[in-house]
Amino acid sequence: MSGISQQGYHHGNLRRAVIDAALQAISESGPAGWSLRELARRAGVSHAAPAHHFGDKQGLLTAVAAEGFAMFADALERAADDVWEIGVAYVRFAIDHRPYFEVMFRPELYRGDDPGVRSGHERAAGVLIAGAAALAPRPADDRLTTVAAWSLVHGFTSLWLSGALPESADGDPEALARSMIRLVFGAIR
Amino acid sequence: MSGISQQGYHHGNLRRAVIDAALQAISESGPAGWSLRELARRAGVSHAAPAHHFGDKQGLLTAVAAEGFAMFADALERAADDVWEIGVAYVRFAIDHRPYFEVMFRPELYRGDDPGVRSGHERAAGVLIAGAAALAPRPADDRLTTVAAWSLVHGFTSLWLSGALPESADGDPEALARSMIRLVFGAIR
């Protein structure tokens, strides 16, 4: 019998528990403001238990990124039929699932060659590229429009999350993003 | 006499040497991929010497951010007379001074209430706001245009630096950014 656990030697679902603890910790203090040992404590297991499921810290963050990209791709696909809403879905996902997003776009934190990460990433990119193509004024501007649309929503998201926009304090990110997208891409085509 | 130093007990300009070592280290492995002790080693001083100048790690990153915002504001001000070029200057600064930029927009790393940080930040924000106002189609869209312009260039920069854009491999960021800005804001007004 362990000196820590309340539920016997085996946790039952430690992998999930550690990921959830990581998401919580990332919400509180960013993707680097916590330790593996702290997560183990929160999950009620010994300090080395998480290693068995994730290898090392980077492995855990890779699992978070993979899960995040899958959810992200789902969210974008759900909005894919209304071109204008793809960008809004992008922003909404980042704000509703902030800890995932904060890991996903910091590639030095995890292993980008992970199969789970790759598949979600490709799926999400597909929606964005197809959506931007529908916005392009001329087919020749396809690629440029994709870059512009992606930059616009990604930049808005980053600035909002980092608190750089004064509106972050009280405003509604989704509404602001929608207005912004209409202003820019309402004019472009 | 020390066992480490080649130049006597006093370094002479340790503060600068540590900041430079930090910038170098951030270039190589991100804003979190190094240790204070490693910087001390690179500068040829003992492990606790940097603390005297910066207090702690956050203090060092605060110094980096302050210096970065000052340089950033200078760069934007130099471009302020040509509205279209402000955004390009934003992108160019981030790419030419990547380690600064990577710290500046990660506020959890440093102390945002530092006077040096604040003054540079306000100066830079002034240029951006004034520039965007000149781009707005109607005065009522001032604020929205500012957010859009800032989001566009900031997003482009973040995506480029993180390697998310395929163009990051070989392309010319400045030229691509310029085309993108013209596409978007050439249409808007």
Add this chain to the structure above:
DNA sequence: ACCTTATCTTGACATTGACAAGATGGCGAA
């Protein structure tokens, strides 16, 4: 010449990520 004080060193401590070796018990095979 002296001494104040900024600068740097030495030493120590708790914490961390990672590894190795051992303990536990779930679960299928016989």
Add this chain to the structure above:
DNA sequence: TTCGCCATCTTGTCAATGTCAAGATAAGGT
């Protein structure tokens, strides 16, 4: 049912890190 395999988890350990405290050094004014 009984046995044994092996995924799961624990305990113990190590070097490295950030931070603090106390002492050593020398630069520069008086």
